[in-house]
Amino acid sequence: MLRQITLIGVGLIGGSLVLDLKRHKQVQTVYGIDLDSENLNRALERHVIDRAFGEICAEAISSADWVVVATPVATLPSICAKLATWLPEHAIVSDVGSTKVSAIEAFRQHLPRHFARCVASHPIAGSDRSGALAAQFALYQNKKLILCPHEQQDSACLNTVAKLWQSVGAHTHIMPADEHDEIFAAVSHLPHLLAFAYVHQMLDHPKGAHYLDFAGSGFRDFTRIAASNPEMWADIMLANQSSMLDLIAAQQNQLAYLSGCLKSGNKAALRDYFQAAKQIREDWGDKQ
Ligand SMILES: NC(=O)c1ccc[n+]([C@@H]2O[C@H](COP(=O)([O-])OP(=O)(O)OC[C@H]3O[C@@H](n4cnc5c(N)ncnc54)[C@H](O)[C@@H]3O)[C@@H](O)[C@H]2O)c1
Numbered sequence: 001m002l003r004q005i006t007l008i009g010v011g012l013i014g015g016s017l018v019l020d021l022k023r024h025k026q027v028q029t030v031y032g033i034d035l036d037s038e039n040l041n042r043a044l045e046r047h048v049i050d051r052a053f054g055e056i057c058a059e060a061i062s063s064a065d066w067v068v069v070a071t072p073v074a075t076l077p078s079i080c081a082k083l084a085t086w087l088p089e090h091a092i093v094s095d096v097g098s099t100k101v102s103a104i105e106a107f108r109q110h111l112p113r114h115f116a117r118c119v120a121s122h123p124i125a126g127s128d129r130s131g132a133l134a135a136q137f138a139l140y141q142n143k144k145l146i147l148c149p150h151e152q153q154d155s156a157c158l159n160t161v162a163k164l165w166q167s168v169g170a171h172t173h174i175m176p177a178d179e180h181d182e183i184f185a186a187v188s189h190l191p192h193l194l195a196f197a198y199v200h201q202m203l204d205h206p207k208g209a210h211y212l213d214f215a216g217s218g219f220r221d222f223t224r225i226a227a228s229n230p231e232m233w234a235d236i237m238l239a240n241q242s243s244m245l246d247l248i249a250a251q252q253n254q255l256a257y258l259s260g261c262l263k264s265g266n267k268a269a270l271r272d273y274f275q276a277a278k279q280i281r282e283d284w285g286d287k288q
């Protein structure tokens, strides 16, 4: 059992992790650091954390066995820089961010002496909700957890982090950070970008607000993720910029093809296109 975890960013992802680690008796005490004092109060009330700090300081860090950073990805470099002063030698540092090349670069640059003990990880679970109130038990049960070891990785630290995630029900997978970022650009970041873009189309439409009064479950299902945390998603898109630009160009080709089919009234082409997509989506659903 770990004696102390310090969680930086007490929100949906980090809060859900520590709730389950406590429940499964993997940790004795959790210290939480967050910029939002109201959020820290809610986290204390809900027993997500045992002590709260408004900033990174010696008291919060110097006795930690595992420091988990669960803030928007662009904050990781400055957080690592602040951590460096107080991090005990034996501590492991992890992040949970949605982009992994950027995480490893932050560790390498700002925690050079501790780099081997920094483990980049990413749970493939979450929602459009944010903050300590959104933290929930069993979020990671039967969900994937990606670990991206780097070239100086301490394998014992990697194993420890893998075991901790497994203890909350996650299935761990290992892959290089660049492969991770390419995959999640396609299956996570692009869908979010398209959901935001589609909702914007309604926003920009002169009668969009009126139309939305009549939106049903198709709109609800397609746009749920457009209600996600804007700060977090702006960071993710920028950290995965070149993959996103490639994917936007590829999406424009798809839309151009559909335009062509519509202009020429080509029903067979449209039906075949929809059928192929339906098949892929159904096969994916069967495998979940
Ligand atoms: N939401 C998801 O579905 C999901 C899934 C997997 C991974 N992630 C990743 O997990 C991380 C956290 O996401 P979340 O959904 O838990 O967000 P969240 O908004 O629920 O929680 C983030 C918390 O970090 C705090 N914070 C922000 N900047 C900070 C700073 N500099 N120092 C201390 N605290 C700070 C915020 O006040 C907030 O309470 C992100 O990097 C995201 O990419 C999110």
Ligand SMILES: O=C(O)C(=O)C[C@]1(C(=O)O)C=C[C@@H](O)C=C1
Pocket (backbone or CB within 6 Å): 097, 098, 123, 124, 125, 126, 127, 128, 187, 188, 189, 225, 228
């Ligand atoms: O369920 C959601 O709302 C999510 O967006 C979760 C989701 C995803 O795209 O699947 C979002 C970002 C992550 O990094 C991992 C998971």
